[in-house]
Amino acid sequence: MYTIAIHGGAGAVTKQTILEEEDPKFRAGLKAALHKASGILKNNGTAVDAVEAAVKCLEDNPLFNAGKGAVYTKKGIHELDASIMDGSNLQAGAVAGVRNVKNPISFARAVMEKSGHVLLSGKGANDFALKMKVEMESDDYFYTKQRYDQWLKVRHTDFYHLDHITEEMPERKFGTVGAVALDKHGNVAAATSTGGMINKQFGRIGDSPIIGAGVYANNKTCAISCTGHGELFMRAVAAYDVSCLMEYKNLSLHDAMQKVVNEKLKAMHAEGGMIGVDAKGNVSLVFNAQGMHRGSIDAKGVEYVALYGDE
Amino acid sequence: MYTIAIHGGAGAVTKQTILEEEDPKFRAGLKAALHKASGILKNNGTAVDAVEAAVKCLEDNPLFNAGKGAVYTKKGIHELDASIMDGSNLQAGAVAGVRNVKNPISFARAVMEKSGHVLLSGKGANDFALKMKVEMESDDYFYTKQRYDQWLKVRHTDFYHLDHITEEMPERKFGTVGAVALDKHGNVAAATSTGGMINKQFGRIGDSPIIGAGVYANNKTCAISCTGHGELFMRAVAAYDVSCLMEYKNLSLHDAMQKVVNEKLKAMHAEGGMIGVDAKGNVSLVFNAQGMHRGSIDAKGVEYVALYGDE
Numbered sequence: 001m002y003t004i005a006i007h008g009g010a011g012a013v014t015k016q017t018i019l020e021e022e023d024p025k026f027r028a029g030l031k032a033a034l035h036k037a038s039g040i041l042k043n044n045g046t047a048v049d050a051v052e053a054a055v056k057c058l059e060d061n062p063l064f065n066a067g068k069g070a071v072y073t074k075k076g077i078h079e080l081d082a083s084i085m086d087g088s089n090l091q092a093g094a095v096a097g098v099r100n101v102k103n104p105i106s107f108a109r110a111v112m113e114k115s116g117h118v119l120l121s122g123k124g125a126n127d128f129a130l131k132m133k134v135e136m137e138s139d140d141y142f143y144t145k146q147r148y149d150q151w152l153k154v155r156h157t158d159f160y161h162l163d164h165i166t167e168e169m170p171e172r173k174f175g176t177v178g179a180v181a182l183d184k185h186g187n188v189a190a191a192t193s194t195g196g197m198i199n200k201q202f203g204r205i206g207d208s209p210i211i212g213a214g215v216y217a218n219n220k221t222c223a224i225s226c227t228g229h230g231e232l233f234m235r236a237v238a239a240y241d242v243s244c245l246m247e248y249k250n251l252s253l254h255d256a257m258q259k260v261v262n263e264k265l266k267a268m269h270a271e272g273g274m275i276g277v278d279a280k281g282n283v284s285l286v287f288n289a290q291g292m293h294r295g296s297i298d299a300k301g302v303e304y305v306a307l308y309g310d311e
Numbered sequence: 312m313y314t315i316a317i318h319g320g321a322g323a324v325t326k327q328t329i330l331e332e333e334d335p336k337f338r339a340g341l342k343a344a345l346h347k348a349s350g351i352l353k354n355n356g357t358a359v360d361a362v363e364a365a366v367k368c369l370e371d372n373p374l375f376n377a378g379k380g381a382v383y384t385k386k387g388i389h390e391l392d393a394s395i396m397d398g399s400n401l402q403a404g405a406v407a408g409v410r411n412v413k414n415p416i417s418f419a420r421a422v423m424e425k426s427g428h429v430l431l432s433g434k435g436a437n438d439f440a441l442k443m444k445v446e447m448e449s450d451d452y453f454y455t456k457q458r459y460d461q462w463l464k465v466r467h468t469d470f471y472h473l474d475h476i477t478e479e480m481p482e483r484k485f486g487t488v489g490a491v492a493l494d495k496h497g498n499v500a501a502a503t504s505t506g507g508m509i510n511k512q513f514g515r516i517g518d519s520p521i522i523g524a525g526v527y528a529n530n531k532t533c534a535i536s537c538t539g540h541g542e543l544f545m546r547a548v549a550a551y552d553v554s555c556l557m558e559y560k561n562l563s564l565h566d567a568m569q570k571v572v573n574e575k576l577k578a579m580h581a582e583g584g585m586i587g588v589d590a591k592g593n594v595s596l597v598f599n600a601q602g603m604h605r606g607s608i609d610a611k612g613v614e615y616v617a618l619y620g621d622e
Binding site: 118 | 401402408427428430432433435436438512513517522523545546547555556559579
């Protein structure tokens with residue numbers, strides 16, 4: 001038995017905000033990531049390998065705000081955040097504000113396995129990337145016309161996050177990607193990666209690279225990857241809260257995620273969602289926004305891919 | 312009724328590792344911070360004001376590894392981390408890897424109140440410090456002979472953290488300072504500040520600026536500030552775990568802290584400690600190391616200052 005779930009961000013994902021020709025492209029991107037990960041899990045691969053592979057696939061896809069498709073900061077560069085956690089031993093690795101790293105999730109894994117640390121940031125983290133011979137790309141690689149045009153519209157403003165639909169920024173979506181998996185060995189893992197908020201400045205770090213906020217994994221409870229208004233997810237310690245509700249209150253995975261996303265985060269006006277698996281084979285995809293790019297293959301092998309709220 | 316507790320780091324704090332003439336200086340430093348904070352609380356000040364003032368006091372004291380007394384990184388500079396959280400509204404602010412900021416805790420408070428963000432890092436954070444007119448100091452200000460000599464001994468090695476007593480580094484102590492308070496209005500707050508690990512590199516961030524790991528505050532449960540092996544406290548989401556054990560399992564402040572520090576963290580070989588207060592007026596100081604620089608004024612006004620394990 002194995003399970004995998006992925007997301008590509010939550011927000012104002014509706015048939016009005018997504019162009020008709022883009023809809024199948026998003027679905028194809030999600031499917032490709034799901035299949036990559038399930039192939040690994042089917043062949044007795046580890047949950048850590050599977051979530052890394054799924055997130056890598058989404059990072060390489062320019063449609064998603066992570067890796068190649070990352071948004072631009074106020075200064076017109078790309079600052080990438082990612083994290084990974086292994087539920088079998090509570091090992092974790094994360095990077096924040098790194099540049100020119102092709103696959104931040106693989107770099108986060110190198111931090112977990114080879115640095116003796118959990119979180120490396122900024123220029124110093126890039127020094128470690130070079131030491132680890134992590135695959136790097138030029139600034140050009142991260143250019144996408146859509147993201148560049150988005151940034152051109154707001155670069156002269158202090159507008160930085162996507163919490164209101166405005167004329168400048170009609171598409172309100174928290175661009176983050178993530179994956180959670182249960183492997184045949186009974187281990188769970190979680191991974192999250194993002195380019196952060198468009199036009200962000202001041203070295204802002206959101207929830208994606210924060211263990212307990214944007215990512216968490218523990219065989220005893222669950223593996224969680226979040227997407228949403230990062231500041232609020234950090235203050236809510238959202239991912240670990242799900243785990244605590246399961247461990248200390250005996251809630252099911254789904255009930256714990258519902259409580260955090262649709263009660264606690266909602267009360268804080270925190271828009272977003274999360275995906276989760278547990279060691280029993282349960283999968284849950286929960287969001288309080290209009291939609292969430294998401295997909296899963298459950299313990300029975302049933303595949304599911306969706307974008308909008310009513311699918 | 313009000314309470315305040317502070318710490319100045321945990322580790323191999325014994326009568327053998329602290330020079331006889333240093334003992335009273337550490338105690339005087341802790342007392343000064345306690346009195347500063349209790350003066351504010353007595354005069355109806357807020358818990359946020361009190362924890363900021365206490366930590367500022369410890370940051371300005373060269374004996375403690377935070378602010379002026381911060382340790383040197385591998386590159387011979389000072390990279391400072393700090394965080395603050397207001398239990399009345401779950402607002403939080405934090406900075407990581409900032410340079411030349413005289414009082415990182417006050418900067419973290421400016422992030423909480425004026426940035427719209429929770430965590431700012433590195434050079435970008437310094438841009439925000441300038442914009443906020445945060446008080447800056449030259450590199451010279453952060454020079455202390457003791458820290459410089461410590462660094463000279465290890466700068467050519469990859470030795471970076473203080474988890475083993477070695478010939479190069481006989482003093483094993485996790486240098487972090489922190490404060491937690493309950494004010495007369497019934498609100499709690501927590502603050503943590505550090506210079507991090509001696510000889511750290513690669514933009515390493517520990518638990519101190521991470522909401523839920525090194526700091527947490529919530530009127531419903533408690534306010535917590537941690538000190539210890541940061542990587543393990545992050546993986547354990549230590550501060551928020553205390554809050555969850557209180558909220559979801561109805562443990563008392565003291566029992567929840569004991570469970571996290573002396574069971575869960577100990578099982579991970581995570582040396583350190585934490586201080587906590589709750590909204591009922593309870594205060595607790597718990598550590599699994601040989602000692603912890605610590606002090607408190609409880610709800611009855613009883614003052615306590617100690618360094619070693621058996622005090």
